[in-house]
Amino acid sequence: MANRITRLLGIRHPIVQAGMSWASxxxxxxAAVSNAGGLGVLAAGPLRLEDFIRTLDALAAxxxxxxxxxxxxYRPQAAEILDVMVARQVPVVIASQGGPKAQLPRxxxxxxxxxxxxxxxxxxxxxxxxxxxxxxxxxxxxGGHPPANEVSTLVTVRRVLQEVxxxxxxxxxxxxxxxxxxxxxxxxxxxxxxxxxxxxxxAAVHGxxxxxxxxxxxxxxxxxGRRSLPVRGLRNAFAQAIFDAERDQIAxxxxxxxxxxxxxxxxxxxxxxEWGKVELxxxxxxxxxxxxxxxxxxxxxxxxxQASTRLAGMELAAPHNHFDNQQL
Numbered sequence: 001m002a003n004r005i006t007r008l009l010g011i012r013h014p015i016v017q018a019g020m021s022w023a024s025x026x027x028x029x030x031a032a033v034s035n036a037g038g039l040g041v042l043a044a045g046p047l048r049l050e051d052f053i054r055t056l057d058a059l060a061a062x063x064x065x066x067x068x069x070x071x072x073x074y075r076p077q078a079a080e081i082l083d084v085m086v087a088r089q090v091p092v093v094i095a096s097q098g099g100p101k102a103q104l105p106r107x108x109x110x111x112x113x114x115x116x117x118x119x120x121x122x123x124x125x126x127x128x129x130x131x132x133x134x135x136x137x138x139x140x141x142x143g144g145h146p147p148a149n150e151v152s153t154l155v156t157v158r159r160v161l162q163e164v165x166x167x168x169x170x171x172x173x174x175x176x177x178x179x180x181x182x183x184x185x186x187x188x189x190x191x192x193x194x195x196x197x198x199x200x201x202x203a204a205v206h207g208x209x210x211x212x213x214x215x216x217x218x219x220x221x222x223x224x225g226r227r228s229l230p231v232r233g234l235r236n237a238f239a240q241a242i243f244d245a246e247r248d249q250i251a252x253x254x255x256x257x258x259x260x261x262x263x264x265x266x267x268x269x270x271x272x273x274e275w276g277k278v279e280l281x282x283x284x285x286x287x288x289x290x291x292x293x294x295x296x297x298x299x300x301x302x303x304x305x306q307a308s309t310r311l312a313g314m315e316l317a318a319p320h321n322h323f324d325n326q327q328l
Contacts, residue, residue: 020197026204028293069085101130104130113134216285227259
């Protein structure tokens with residue numbers, strides 16, 4: 001399946017593995033996805049500079065296919081991480097939580113593709129005006145940091161597509177090829193999947209974390225921390241403590257301290273699924289097994305083909321009025 005995003009990125013399939021802190025802050029997951037024809041994404045967010053350099057070099061050594069680095073622009077040492085990316089000529093940058101304009105020229109100098117993650121029309125417009133090559137547009141179903149306005153992927157993506165002309169990669173609420181087909185039919189150029197790739201052998205998170213995500217149904221997540229930087233995560237003891245704090249209207253300083261007491265690292269590396277931030281999307285309820293990433297890619301492509309064939313087989317018929325042959 002070829003379109004403007006596959007041509008822009010040099011990939012075979014319009015499938016992007018989301019950059020997930022800890023889960024894809026390694027070589028194995030992005031390499032597997034890229035080698036299977038999608039866009040694998042190394043998550044730089046939690047990595048120390050020396051660990052990032054080592055991991056990036058190892059990734060480049062095991063794949064000759066396009067790959068991306070996801071970098072939250074607000075993180076400590078972001079400037080040093082970006083310097084390394086330029087020096088190593090990373091082919092695709094996926095940036096979030098910060099403005100791209102100051103960084104774009106030096107990445108353009110060597111031909112990199114810059115993709116900006118947004119969750120609202122306002123940020124999509126700003127990113128396009130800044131000159132980015134494409135957008136990742138995420139809706140409320142997504143894990144991690146979805147839009148606080150809780151507008152769904154279906155509506156958010158379609159609204160952005162009404163206003164921007166650059167390619168759009170849609171994310172949130174998709175775990176199979178049928179969902180990919182739905183968002184392509186909506187007008188997206190590709191689809192980003194996070195939770196589905198979290199449930200792979202290569203995702204570098206604790207077994208307890210994967211088990212909790214695998215056991216979750218579509219209704220077992222919530223937007224947690226509405227008075228801070230909210231995350232979509234598992235309804236666990238930490239989430240309940242935040243809900244109680246919101247109900248009791250505790251002081252903002254105390255609220256912020258409570259929210260920061262828990263971390264994604266606590267869940268992803270230590271396996272604390274009760275008091276850690278277990279970030280996952282609603283699509284966890286659509287996944288029933290943990291598989292190798294290459295097998296997931298093959299399944300996604302097969303399902304996408306099935307869904308596309310089904311749509312193509314629907315003939316356009318002349319409008320028919322049920323009352324045409326009836327006496328009124």
